[in-house]
Each structure stands twice: as C-alpha cells, then as structure tokens.
Amino acid sequence: DTGVSQDPRHKITKRGQNVTFRCDPISEHNRLYWYRQTLGQGPEFLTYFQNEAQLEKSRLLSDRFSAERPKGSFSTLEIQRTEQGDSAMYLCASSLGRGGEGYTFGSGTRLTVV
C-alpha cells in the first residue's frame, strides 16, 4: 500500500464548470476525510466518512459540494458551478478510527478556477 492517493494532482477549470476529485485511502482504513486548504491557512475540515456512511459535514460544504464513498473504499468530491473562491488545495486523509497512529494525508489536488 502506497498511502493515500489523490487524483488529479492539479486541476485548472473555468468558472461555472463542474469538477470531480478522487481519493483512494489506505485499504484497511475505514475512515476517510476531506479538507480544503488555502494559502497561509491550516486545512479546514469539510466532511468525513466511516465506511460508506457520511458522518459529518462542515457548514463550509455548500450545496455545490457533494462527497461520496459508495463502497466504503475510494471517495469522490464534486464541486458544481465552480467559483473563483473554490480555488484551493483539496486534501484527503484516512484513518483506522482508533489508536494513536494518526491520520494519513494524501498530497492533495490543487484546484485553480479561472
């Protein structure tokens, strides 16, 4: 297992377009998290799943954002009708949901909305 994988690494899109990002967590991890990070700020929590169930969504996650984890393995984050303010790094992390070994983050998807 090579850790948490995110695809694509970079995405440039025009305002108003829809974009979808994919995250493949560590296979034995049952929890998966999405974060957004803008320049100079710490990551902001968006949502997380335990297996296929979405347990919590941040108020940051507007109606234009939707996340799924259909079979409890990989997850997708879709942004509809992108706005310039959506430009950020989107990070995915996974964990076992217990224990002190921490959460493993992917390298992120850098979204630029022009």
Added chain:
Amino acid sequence: LAKTTQPISMDSYEGQEVNITCSHNNIATNDYITWYQQFPSQGPRFIIQGYKTKVTNEVASLFIPADRKSSTLSLPRVSLSDTAVYYCLVGDHNQGGKLIFGQGTELSVKP
C-alpha cells in the same frame, strides 16, 4: 474542541534544538495532543501524539505538563529539511473524529 495557540513563525539554525510551545487552556479529559508537519504542496504528516508527561519517537519529543494546558514539541538538531509548518491539534483523536487545524507555526531553519 479545544482551541490551540502557537507562535506563527520561528527561526532556527541547523544543528540547534527547536522547541515549539502550544497553549490549549480548555483541553478536555478525553483529548489527546497531536502534532503534524506540513511541507509546501504536500498534505500534513503525523509527527507525534501524547496524553500526558513525555513521549519520544525517532523524530521528536513531546512534553506535556501535569495540568495539560500546554505542550512543547521538541525537534533535536534540526536540519534545513525540517523547514515546514508545524500544527498542534487537540481532540479525541483516538476515536477517529475530525481534526481541527489552526494556523500552525512556520519554522524556518537556516544554514
């Protein structure tokens, strides 16, 4: 979730020991203290976690006083590659809940 306060930036030189202190006055009984490191264009990386007293691993040490209202991350003999942002987080991280990041401490190591 407990709020954390840490310096926005710190400077150091290669070979020095660096101590980054984090305040978390309203830490709860079930809360753990966890530190992450982040390099530019990468996701945060787990460094160390502790509940009380002292924890040491191959990367760092974490000192937590008895009242647990603060903690200190100690990086021995830093090198240029330790230049990164370091985040202190407090929460019930052993239960797999969300992590709440602050602004972090930007550490710059100079030759």
